[in-house]
Amino acid sequence: MTGTVADSAETISGHLRRFFTAEQIAAENGLLQQRDPRVSLLSIAGLALAVMLSRRLAVVCLFAGVTLLLARLSKVPLRRLLGRSAVVPLFSGLIVLPQIVLLPGEALVGAYGFTITDAGLGYLLFFTLRVGVGVALLSLLVLTTPFSAIVAAMSSLRIPVALVWVIAITYRYLFLFFDELQRLVLARNSRSTGSKSYRAGWDDLRRIAGTFLLRTLDRGERVGRGMRARGGARPPSPYSQSTALDISDYALLSGACLAIVGSGVVRWGL
Structure with a gap:
């Protein structure tokens, strides 16, 4: 034992x-590596929030594509990103697995007194994929930004000292x-x-x-x-180097804001 x-x-x-x-990946010359750590932190957090607000599988798939695009532009190997992001979604899928027979819907497969419904299977896929995309975004932030820079960015953004x-x-x-x-x-x-x-x-x-x-x-x-x-x-005072934001930083922030607004509109406006 x-x-x-x-x-x-x-x-x-x-x-x-x-x-x-x-x-090592944080030393590459990729998209997120060249961004200000504050911008990377806010943008990734915004995209993760937009994913959590999503209630449609198509929207989550769209954010999954955005995550893979960011990974490619940031020179993050897909295999490494998936390896870091697979464990949590698998456990989440196991937690909600009973929903495939508990949610009412059209019967797909029946065996041993249990019936798998389309609504249950759809919910399992949606929930697992949503968690996976959220974890992949956070993993992307850790891979492309040194942790000391993340802590410095949180301190610079006036995040509560106790949390930092x-x-x-x-x-x-x-x-x-x-x-x-x-x-x-x-x-x-x-x-x-x-x-x-x-x-x-x-x-x-x-x-x-x-x-x-x-x-x-x-x-x-x-x-x-x-x-x-x-x-x-x-209070902790991690080293941080003040840098001026460029147009790419503002573009990334704007894209994250649009993602949050769009996700909210699709959820509550449609």
Whole structure:
């Protein structure tokens, strides 16, 4: 059991490191890389909001095409973008999967007392695709803009300091906690010999979880004391370089605003 947990912790930690620290694409000379971080943040957030406002599959498909176009213009490999954006939609699809038989509509397939309706299947596709496009947009922002620049843009846009602080600390210490879990499991496995029953494995896992929780709380206390010792009572002041917006920045912002307005008109006006 602990071997399985160790493999899982190592896999998660590796994915987190690649997800948060890989900024090679942000150094490319693409569309979003050349935009001011404030513009990228507002534009991507606006497009994501427009997607969430959508209630028609055709509109969501249109935004999916816009996302793929932005990725191509920003020199983001499609495979990498889809790899970062696929997990959340899959889990979301599993959550709403019962709707394919619960929503009333025209019967498509029936088996074992359940009937899949066209309305249920349509809702499953719509919901999954909408979540996928929203996650892909946010992934596109992370891939094309260094995280430090995103934090600086949030601070420049007068986003509440507490929220900026929480996001910055979460970014800094999230994968560190998974490394701590991996070390705990590795230490436990190095002191164990032979195979164990599933019950003994679960007992080990329970003890490791308790130790991990205590170490997490202790690490949080030490981080807090360190921040206060370094003047952490003051709001965070990430480095940001003020740049003048050009016509491309204004065009991208205008496109995001039009997307929000158009999505609202289609939802409430038609």
